[in-house]
Amino acid sequence: MDLIELKDVHKTYYLGEVAVPVLRGISLTVAGGELVALMGASGSGKSTLMNLLGCLDHASSGEYWLDGQEISKLSANEYARLRNRTIGFVFQSFNLLPRTTALENVMMPLTYSRENLSDQQKKQRAADLLRKVGLADRINHQQSQLSGGEQQRVAIARSLVNQPSILLADEPTGNLDSRTSKEILRMFQQLNSDDGITVILVTHDQGVAQWAQRTIRIKDGLLEGSGEPVEAGNVA
């Protein structure tokens, strides 16, 4: 079954009286366990689409099926809960809390979780994830004591702490050098193949998109070539 299905999604912003259509009828599907790249130049509607996929924004019209549930009409609070439970975010600028240790950063989303974990369990889970991303020796380092690559790994660990089924990475390598970028991308690939997490890489970099099994291209608010799932069979 498709994990994500968009049906004829429109998004129009209003600048005063002027309507600015950003997404003009997008239909796409992403199967569970896929590693997809979402590509497009700036101004193409790529970010808007990512915000919709990440439940940060509501579509103006159209349907959004997530895990067999039509969610485009849910309230802001229900969206918040979906973001907490099913979606992990990785940002270009890492967005770690300043003056906070790696461990606390990873534990932060658990604060808003409906799961009732003890402090000990939370710490355990966060520490396990940090170990998994290769930062076992950086657990108690503060944000400012970590390199860019390390910060992004903390961010990845943080996005995984609520065990989401989708990982949404917005230009995850945009602020990293090429060697670190490779490491991070390899990590996404690993998470995808080993843990079966659906990963959506949002990028404008062809080099990054190459790591994906399938590329969805967006231009002027429409999908280019409408992205036939030709490579869908390659799912590992």
Next chain:
Amino acid sequence: MRIYITIKTALNALRRNVMRTMLTTLGIVIGVAAVISMMEIGNGATIAIQKTMASIGANTLAILPGAANTGGINYGAGTLMTLTPQDADAIARECPALADVAPVVRARTQIVYGNRNWSPTYIYGTTPSFLGVRQWTDLEEGESFDEHDVRNSNRVCLVGQTIVRELFGGRSPLGKEVRIRNIAFKIVGVLKMKGANMMGQDQDDILLAPWTTIKYRVVATSLGSSSQSESATTISSSNNPYEAVSTSLYPVPSTTEQSSTPQPIRFANVDQILTDARSSGSIPSAIQQITMLLRERHHLKASSPNDFNVRDMTEITKAMTSTTDMITKLLLCVAMISLVVGGVGIMNIMLVSVTERTREIGLRMAVGAEPADILRQFLTEAVVICLLGGTMGIILGRTSSNIISTVLHWPTAPSVTAIIASVIVSASVGVIFGFYPAWKASRLNPIEALRYE
């Protein structure tokens, strides 16, 4: 559990920017400290004013016997002889709202020392607690007579400054003897200068002696007279315009008869009982306690009127209440202003903090924080800051009022109400002034917040 997590998150957030937290807290610290020290100094001032007022007799209650009424003629207040020394003892014992109780027997006569004589305005027979009632316990020299002197009707007395001046020419009269109607009284103490009272009467023109001495040695004949001891004895009958009153109903007993049938002591009456309430606030309850006790002791039926009057110094009490009220209100205004200033400070810093942490808010929302979570977090931060500041403010306020009282010798009194109030007020300041920034934070759009530079 959720509250615990919220508080922990708030503390973490505050710890991340210690300097800002300290500065924000400072506003509240100063506010609360100002409130507390103001309240304590104010309390001290109020108490000092109350003491001053009490010394001019604001808390004094005078219990007078009722008016005698025979054959349609009313003899005016204080003409019944219903008050006894035992009443005074009972009042002292059973009325908790009273501090001191003193029975008073008045006399009006001449006193003589050497070749000088003088008629004091007041010759009072009383007990040592009279000095407590009149706030006169500090003596110029010597010491007061005591209960023992009262029991034994010892011939000792205290004199006021006017008598010292008139009889002794200002020299110390301590240990000298004055004669009151040919009875020698040893002066054991001299009262401090008190000046005139509000009616212009010289309060220093006074002689105090044990009431038993005045009653049984000086006045001695009050029994059987319907008027007060003062008028009954000292004025010769030729000057007495009310001759009808002194007409005896019974044959006058001879000296032998008098000595063989001593008057039982229980018939002794006093002219008035002076008491003072513990504070101006307890005056109404004191009056009630006295009235109930005396009605019971005098076996009055529910239908019959009181055979005594309790007088309070309504005028002075009113002046005192309005003065202290005014001080309290003034201080409350000052307190409010400083807390509002502190609160606005908190609001400012919280607003800056919200702007500064826009990305953090966006991130928190992206990982699943609901607007209510964000609101709660920022509100908790504000309240934590306020409570923290409140606690430090209480300590600082107490310290500074202590310093003020030791260095400047201003009276201060610790005020528990001020402490409780400032904790409550600082928490509410946190909620009120923290709400707008918190609400603003919770209304941020996560997409824009994440993109915010």
